[in-house]
Amino acid sequence: MAGPPKQDVVSPLMPDRSSAVYAGLRRAIIEQALLPGDRLPEDTIGEQFGVSRTLVRSSLTRLASEGLVEQRRNKGAYVASPSLASARDIFDVRRKLEDLVVQLLAGRLNQDDAKKLREHVEQERSAHAQDGPESIRLAGEFHILLAEMTGNALLARYVSEVTSRCSLILALYGRPHSSECAVNEHAQLIDALEAGRSEDACRIMAHHIGAVQERAHIDNTPRNEQRLKSILSHYAGTASRGLRP
Amino acid sequence: MAGPPKQDVVSPLMPDRSSAVYAGLRRAIIEQALLPGDRLPEDTIGEQFGVSRTLVRSSLTRLASEGLVEQRRNKGAYVASPSLASARDIFDVRRKLEDLVVQLLAGRLNQDDAKKLREHVEQERSAHAQDGPESIRLAGEFHILLAEMTGNALLARYVSEVTSRCSLILALYGRPHSSECAVNEHAQLIDALEAGRSEDACRIMAHHIGAVQERAHIDNTPRNEQRLKSILSHYAGTASRGLRP
DNA sequence: CCTATCCAGATTGTATACAATAATGCAGAG
DNA sequence: CTCTGCATTATTGTATACAATCTGGATAGG
Structure with missing residues (x-):
């Protein structure tokens, strides 16, 4: 990438530059490219995304x-670093919300949706095999996808929120160990939901959330400095991609 | 332009004018002074609160x-007017959240908190007697207060949100009939929680939420026009008052 | 050597200016 | 009379300018 080309290249396909900034930052945080406590100066971010501080x-x-x-x-904005206490709070709420998801979906999952979910799990598998940063994001997006399929928009938004926050919590307190089991549990959950075995589905979900919470232990990893610009320059470009493969 | 008196009277006691606008608008919506569908032009609001469009x-x-x-x-901002479908969704989520509140609070309610709640219920009673617009707000704030007492900040935020949205729903679909029973149910709930009768508490809460939802039927009341300025001029002054009497 | 104070730089908070888009009303044709 | 097309106006979207506040370091005093 030679010269100083303005990064207005996105204009034709970018109806909403504001969302691009939001989505880019969000992904950077979820994928743990930006870590809890990292500072987020308005100037720097605006520069990288090519927008003003307003957006x-x-x-x-x-x-x-x-x-x-x-x-x-x-004092500005920082990537949130939830306390252990608030981590527990978040999991308490998450359990209830995921309960509702399972309750609404058990036996009502149509083949189309089941197929979409299984494809997503496959993505999770391959991302996990490559050990890329995407596996964190994909694991969370499975739950968001599930919540969206209930058709309950508020529930979907809340699940999306608690899921994101769980990513933060794992970044702070989680062991670096892989999420192999999670992928299998996702697959089992789809089976149970599709077959209408709501008892099983509920149990699997409870166990799954428990396992995720289990991984939350103290394990403070030091963070590098001044990676911000290079990170953002990456996420500024891929910001508009959504859940699609 | 000549020297019109700036309405900076609030400065000394207003550390955050932005929150004042937020709180004022919120109250106006919750108390149904602003009704679903009402337009919210940035200029007009900024004028009334004495802040720029930015805030x-x-x-x-x-x-x-x-x-x-x-x-x-x-196209600007409007007071939200949730559909009947999303109303159902909101109640589904609310039930789960209030479940958690009861679960966390049963048998753990200290005397101080119980006292505070009973005082609040008294306020509800008197506001209801006067048939003022505050009774709507106070009824909701009871649930918010309860949620805050769990110490779970996320839960409190979510309960606050669904409670507010329920006010909107009642404004749209609710019968104008009074919420007498609600006040009594609040009192019963406090008793059950304090005594640690969690079964009872859970049942009362479920019944209570059901009763609130019950009141949601189609009953479209026409809305007046151009009340906006006069409404806002009222709420601009009283914006900073919180939960305190 | 350590501490306190104050100045300069950097960063955020808010207002305003300008650009872009949608709403409105009028004119003329059918 | 109604409908279409265009010009005007009102309102929002974004960028920039200025004010307020914080941060860090240099300097003087203890």
Whole structure:
């Protein structure tokens, strides 16, 4: 990438640059490219994404409302670092929400959706095999996908939020160990849901969430500095991609 | 322009004018002074609160993230008017969340908190006697208070959100009939929680939420026009008051 | 050598200016 | 009379400018 080409290349396909900033930052946080406690200066971000501070601020506020970012007055925004206590709180809420998801979906999962879910699990498998940063994101997106299939928009939003926050929690307290079992549990859950075995589905989900929480132990990994620019330059380009493969 | 008196009277006691706009609009919506579908032009609001569009926008975005306001691109913000389908969705989620509140609080309610709750119920009673607009808000705030007492901040936020949205739903579909029973049910709930009768508490809460949902039927009341300015001029002044009496 | 104070730089908070888009109303044709 | 097309106006979307606040370091005093 020679010369100083303005990064307006995105214009034709970018109806909403604000969402691009939001999505880019969100992915960077979920995939743990940005770690809890990292500072998020408006200038730097705006530069990388090619927008003014106005849009950056609005994105940061949105992320803050979802709990991924903390905004401290006159001190700027940071990637949130939830305490152990709030981690427990988040899991308590998550369990209830996922309960509802299973309850709404058991026996009502159509073949189309089941197929989509199985394809997603396959993606998880291959991402996990490559040990890439995407496996974290994909594992979470499975739950979001499931919640969206209930047709309950509020539930989907809440599940999306707690799922994202769990990524943060694992980044802070989780063991680096792989999420092999998670992928299998996802597959089992689909089977149970499709077959209408709601008891099983509920049990599997409970166990699964428990396993995720289990992985949360103290394990503070040091973080590098000044990676921000290079990270953002990566996420600025791929920001618009959604759940699709 | 000549020197019109700036309405900066609030400065000394207003550390955060942005929150004032947010709180004022929120109350106006919860108390049904602003009704679902009402337009919320940035200029008008900014004028009334004495702030620039910047802060108004940020407040509207925040309200939108809570589901009280809908923002449509290039078309401005409106008080949200949830569909009947999404009303059902909201109640589904609310039931689960309130379940968790009861579960966390049963037998763990200290005397201080119980006292505070009983005082709140008294407020509800008197507001209901006067048939003022505050009774709507207070009924909701009971549930928010309860959720806050769990110490689970996320749960409190979610309960606050679904509670607010329920106010909207009642404004749209609710019968104008009073919420007498609700006040009594609140009192019963406190007793059950304090005594540690978690079964009872859970049952009362379920019945209570059911009763609230019951009141949601089609009953479209026409809305007046151009009340906006006068409404806002009222809420601009009283914006900073919180839960305290 | 350590501590306190103050200045300069950097960063955020808010207002305003300008650009882009949608809403409105009028004119003319059918 | 109604409908279509265009010009005007109102409102939102974004960028920039300025004010307020915080941060870090240099310097003087203990």
